[in-house]
Each structure stands twice: as structure tokens, then as C-alpha cells.
Amino acid sequence: MAYDFGFTEEQVMVRDSLRAFMREEVLPREDVVYEKGDVPEEIEKAIRAKSLEMGFWNAHFPEELGGGGIDNVTASLMSYELGVTTWGLISCVQGGSLILCACEGEQREKYLFPVIRGEKLDCFALTEPGAGSDAMGITTRARKDGSDWVLNGRKHFISNADRADFAIVFAVTGENETARGKRSRITAFLIDKGTPGMEISLGSKPIGNPGHNVNNIFFDDCRVPESQILGEEGKGFEVAGEWLVPGRVMVAANCCGKARRAIDMSLEWAASRKQFGQEIGRFQGVSFKLADMETELAAAEWLTFNAAWRLDQNNLSDADAAMAKLYASEMLGRATDEAVQIHGGMGMMSDFPVGRLWRDARIERIWEGTSEVQRHIISRSILRPLEA
Numbered sequence: 276m277a278y279d280f281g282f283t284e285e286q287v288m289v290r291d292s293l294r295a296f297m298r299e300e301v302l303p304r305e306d307v308v309y310e311k312g313d314v315p316e317e318i319e320k321a322i323r324a325k326s327l328e329m330g331f332w333n334a335h336f337p338e339e340l341g342g343g344g345i346d347n348v349t350a351s352l353m354s355y356e357l358g359v360t361t362w363g364l365i366s367c368v369q370g371g372s373l374i375l376c377a378c379e380g381e382q383r384e385k386y387l388f389p390v391i392r393g394e395k396l397d398c399f400a401l402t403e404p405g406a407g408s409d410a411m412g413i414t415t416r417a418r419k420d421g422s423d424w425v426l427n428g429r430k431h432f433i434s435n436a437d438r439a440d441f442a443i444v445f446a447v448t449g450e451n452e453t454a455r456g457k458r459s460r461i462t463a464f465l466i467d468k469g470t471p472g473m474e475i476s477l478g479s480k481p482i483g484n485p486g487h488n489v490n491n492i493f494f495d496d497c498r499v500p501e502s503q504i505l506g507e508e509g510k511g512f513e514v515a516g517e518w519l520v521p522g523r524v525m526v527a528a529n530c531c532g533k534a535r536r537a538i539d540m541s542l543e544w545a546a547s548r549k550q551f552g553q554e555i556g557r558f559q560g561v562s563f564k565l566a567d568m569e570t571e572l573a574a575a576e577w578l579t580f581n582a583a584w585r586l587d588q589n590n591l592s593d594a595d596a597a598m599a600k601l602y603a604s605e606m607l608g609r610a611t612d613e614a615v616q617i618h619g620g621m622g623m624m625s626d627f628p629v630g631r632l633w634r635d636a637r638i639e640r641i642w643e644g645t646s647e648v649q650r651h652i653i654s655r656s657i658l659r660p661l662e663a
């Protein structure tokens with residue numbers, strides 16, 4: 276797909292080198308990961324080491340912090356290329372939450388820089404059994420005790436907590452009186468694995484994305500010093516928000532990359548599989564599906580790259596990011612479903628990438644804000660000005 280506004284030579288170079296990296300270093304290891312349902316440690320280490328060497332691992336962090344300093348359009352092109360496989364392998368190529376840029380003083384030496392250098396892994400712990408879409412409803416509490424904070428509560432669905440060296444944990448530290456009643460004060464804490472009172476256990480196995488495990492984290496009088504607060508006390512969502520909204524654009528790009536792979540496989544299949552004496556792509560029932568898939572992908576790409584470009588212009592609204600995430604993730608659901616249909620019975624085989632993409636795609640409409648949450652953001656942005 277060519278874009279009139281164009282990508283710079285540098286953006287195309289990064290995209291092409293990551294595309295080659297995925298083809299040569301990552302995809303050949305995919306079968307093992309899907310067969311085992313996990314990423315073996317030697318594969319994780321080998322890919323991460325190569326990714327660090329190539330500058331992909333930390334490309335999204337600012338240059339002055341030791342990252343690659345890429346712009347958001349480049350970051351979205353990278354997410355697109357990464358999208359072709361399971362999140363288990365994607366996490367081996369590009370790591371580290373940008374939220375860690377909020378680290379200050381000694382936190383930088385202890386958390387931010389080791390993450391950028393690929394020496395430490397983080398995880399993001401917000402969701403709880405009683406609070407998913409309603410993130411303000413979390414009940415994990417941190418109580419001040421002298422100069423320490425003591426956490427009690429439970430997180431679930433936390434990706435990669437089993438592999439992480441520390442967690443970015445959100446907890447209620449008090450209440451604010453607002454015009455709309457009482458609101459929890461939410462604070463982000465950096466908590467090292469192994470801190471007494473913090474226990475991590477593997478959660479249920481997700482139906483897609485092998486190697487991307489979800490975990491429970493329990494806090495039972497887990498004591499941390501004040502210096503473990505990320506950002507300011509009571510400002511956890513301000514810190515997270517800066518990163519969560521752009522994160523939705525990157526999820527959208529990832530969905531486009533996954534859809535591209537599903538469509539390419541479907542095109543090849545439609546052009547070679549014969550029934551009734553001819554290639555199935557010659558039947559309108561199949562070719563029109565392909566036409567719709569390609570058109571919807573193009574629309575999702577425009578929304579996504581436009582949102583990334585707006586991010587670079589400091590002009591991205593929450594609704595722009597929501598539209599890109601909503602449309603791209605739902606487009607991916609339709610594209611992978613049709614890809615399975617075009618492959619017929621082969622589409623249902625677990626050792627064939629099309630069925631894997633279909634399963635892996637389902638989460639994209641749920642995490643980083645469900646489709647319903649995105650529709651809520653978009654609808655409020657157009658109705659609020661009408662005071663409705």
C-alpha cells in the first residue's frame with residue numbers, strides 16, 4: 276500500500292529491516308512456540324540479544340535515555356511488522372513500557388536504564404478480578420505507615436509477570452472529593468519481584484498468543500518505601516494515561532500487520548487451491564471476500580498511520596486513538612475469520628498459521644480498552660459538545 280503523504284527513507288529502512296528480522300530470526304521459531312504453548316528460554320534470549328544488537332528492543336525510548344528515539348510513525352510501522360506473530364514472540368523483540376520514562380533519580384538507574392538495555396523486564400499491573408474496564412474501581416490499597424507504603428489486594432490477567440523483574444502496580448492511596456462525588460486517589464508503585472508480601476502465580480492459559488502468559492499478583496502487607504512511587508502520589512492515572520492512549524495506536528498497527536499476513540496467505544491459497552477445475556479465487560464468493568479484506572485493511576491503515584502522525588504533531592485526541600484501535604481490531608477479527616473460511620478445513624489446523632492468527636486476534640478487541648470502551652470514548656467526544 277502506497278501513501279500519498281509518504282514515509283521518509285529512514286522510516287522505510289527501519290520497517291524493511293524489521294520485516295527481514297521477523298522473517299529470518301523470528302518466524303522460523305514460531306512452530307516450536309505454538310507446539311509447546313510457550314517461548315523456550317533459549318529462544319527468548321537469542322531473539323532478545325539479536326534485537327538489542329539491531330536496535331529494535333529499545334527503539335521506542337527517547338534517544339537521550341539511551342533508546343532509539345524513533346518517531347511515532349516509525350513506531351507504528353514497527354508495531355505493524357511485529358504483528359505477524361504471537362505476542363509471546365513479539366515481547367522478545369520489543370520490550371519495556373514507555374511509562375517508565377516517568378522514573379526519576381535513582382529509579383532511572385534501578386529500573387528505566389536496565390529495561391532500555393534489556394537487562395530487566397517490567398510488567399503492568401492494573402486489572403483486578405473486580406475491576407477491568409472500570410479501572411477506577413480497583414480495590415488494591417496502599418496504606419501509609421511511617422515513611423513506607425503497605426499494599427494489600429490482588430491483580431489478575433497481568434501479562435508477563437512470570438518473566439518480569441518488577442511490576443508497575445496501581446493501588447488506591449486515598450480519596451479525592453470532586454464535583455461528581457468521591458474518587459479514588461490512584462498511585463503507581465514500582466515493586467521488585469521477591470519483595471516480601473508479593474506473590475505471583477500463573478493464571479489460566481489464554482486461548483491464543485502462546486508464550487504471553489497472564490498471572491495473578493497477590494499483595495499481603497507488602498511494604499515498599501516512598502521512593503518506589505512512580506510519578507507522584509495520587510497521580511498514577513496521569514502517568515499511565517500519557518502512555519495508554521498512544522499505546523492504542525500501536526495496538527491498531529499491530530492488528531494491521533496481523534491482518535496483512537492473514538490476507539497474504541489467503542491470496543496465495545485462493546490463487547493456488549483448485550476446486551471444480553479452477554483456482555478458488557476465480558469464484559466470486561472467494562474473490563469478493565478478498566476485495567473486502569484488502570479494502571478494510573487499507574482503511575484501518577489510514578486511520579492508524581494518521582493517528583501515529585497526529586501523535587508526532589502533538590495533535591492526537593483520545594477519540595483518534597480509539598477509532599484506530601476499534602476499527603483495526605474489529606477489521607482483524609473479520610479478516611482472520613474470512614481467512615479461515617477461504618482456507619476451508621486447512622484453516623482449522625493448529626499447525627497452519629491461519630488458524631493461529633484467528634485465535635491470536637481475538638484478544639485485540641478486549642485489551643487496551645474493549646471495543647465497547649472505545650465506542651464510549653468516541654461517542655462522548657461527538658455528543659459532549661452538544662451537551663448530550
Ligand SMILES: Cc1cc2nc3c(=O)[nH]c(=O)nc-3n(C[C@H](O)[C@H](O)[C@H](O)COP(=O)(O)OP(=O)(O)OC[C@H]3O[C@@H](n4cnc5c(N)ncnc54)[C@H](O)[C@@H]3O)c2cc1C
Nearest residue numbers: 399400401402406407408432433434481641642643645647
Ligand atoms: C491475555 C490478556 C492479557 C492482559 N494483560 C494485562 C496486563 O498486562 N495488565 C493489566 O493491567 N491488564 C491486562 N489484561 C486485562 C485487560 O485489560 C482486561 O481484560 C480488559 O480491560 C477488560 O476487562 P475485563 O476482562 O474485566 O472485562 P469487563 O470490564 O468485565 O467487561 C466485560 C464486558 O462488559 C463490557 N463493558 C464493561 N463496561 C462497559 C460499559 N461501561 N459500557 C459498555 N460495555 C461495557 C466490556 O466491553 C466487555 O464486553 C489482560 C487481559 C487478557 C485477557
